[in-house]
Amino acid sequence: MLLLCGTRKGLFLLHGDDDRAAWELEGPLLTGWSVYHAIRDRRDGSLQVAANNFVYGGTFQRSADEGKTWKRAEGLGLPEESGLKLEETWHVEPGRNDGEIWLGATPGILFRSTDGGESFEPVQSVLDHPTREKWEPGAGGMCCHSIQLDPSDPNRMYIAISAAGAFRTDDGAESWSLANKGVAADFFPEPDNFPEVGQCVHKLLLHPERPDRLWQQNHCGVYRSDDRGETWERLEGNGLPSGFGFPLALDPRDPDVAYVIPEVGAENRVTPDGRLGVYRTDDGGASWALASNGLPEPAWGAVMREGFTFDALEPSGVYFGTQSGSVFASTDAGASWTEIARQLPPVLSVEAAWS
């Protein structure tokens, strides 16, 4: 088991034993880079990162030798006629076809590589989306942070951009329909707080075994859709202390299970009541229960949108990293947590890789 922990100051690797009980820390790799997201591509074992530096800009980098050496994608940028410049890279998602990799970026950009990350081209249908003029950047910029491929349909995928909303393509990224019906944008006054576009999605995930079901943690609530994003149901107010938060995790075996880590609200982005609390639902979001055994208290923590993940082992593991530099793991569905790393730089992303 490998956990890839992207931090504000490089990439750390946590190597776990078969029981996921003992962990060994390696790193930092890519020193000097803020690693917004890091994955191991199951197709070839390579490590791939969205790495950013405030001087040298946004990059995609790939390592075929366990992080010893890295190669940047060439010419990553936006066409001059767009009037836009690449700001930062945010999310890496392996594609379906050989060599295909998707890359989310600011400002509201989806890139596609067909050569294993040697080079990327911006997806024109996102760049030219007819609603783009209504998009606004969130606090992290106008980041394309969620990219989800539907395993049941080779032409369907989803992206989410803050603050533009969620989008679905059914034709292989040729065009994108809006997937925001029922999702609030409470930062607009009534009656304009349910616009067709402009929602601030913080994280969107598709359930791999029931791909018509989507979950999103939004600036304005936690939501579930059972119809491919056509409509959304707001879920908090039934055990959650707040609808505000960033990360989201699922259980790949049970579409009714989800985990969130709420924060007080947009104006106070720390965990409520000084408690670093994971909240778990096992009934599709109808009710939520605190799952915090083993987590520190008091703790005014914060977990970034990419900082929460899960594996598909038996029993499935759940993992998250904090802005305070700790990484926590649970292999009993959140019933208990163990701190498996501490005093890292602020953790930006956690992803699990297993064989």
Next chain:
Amino acid sequence: MVLVRLPSLLAAQAGGQGEFEVEAATVEHALRQLPVADLLFDESGELRRLVNVYVDGKDARELEGPNTPVADAREIRVIAAVAGG
């Protein structure tokens, strides 16, 4: 030939090489030959705002910027601006 010296982060991105001897007429011509040129210039060809370049100890901004002649220069040093946290 002019010697181009890179800070450690860029040297790591250049395969561990921190010094390059290049034949160049201008600062931009020299920097474009480096394997990290994409990190120094953005997609529109502009030198990134927080990249500082010194030609024999003088800030290239106070000379002719990227067009500063370097045919007779000994050293170009790239330094990241003091910023960040």
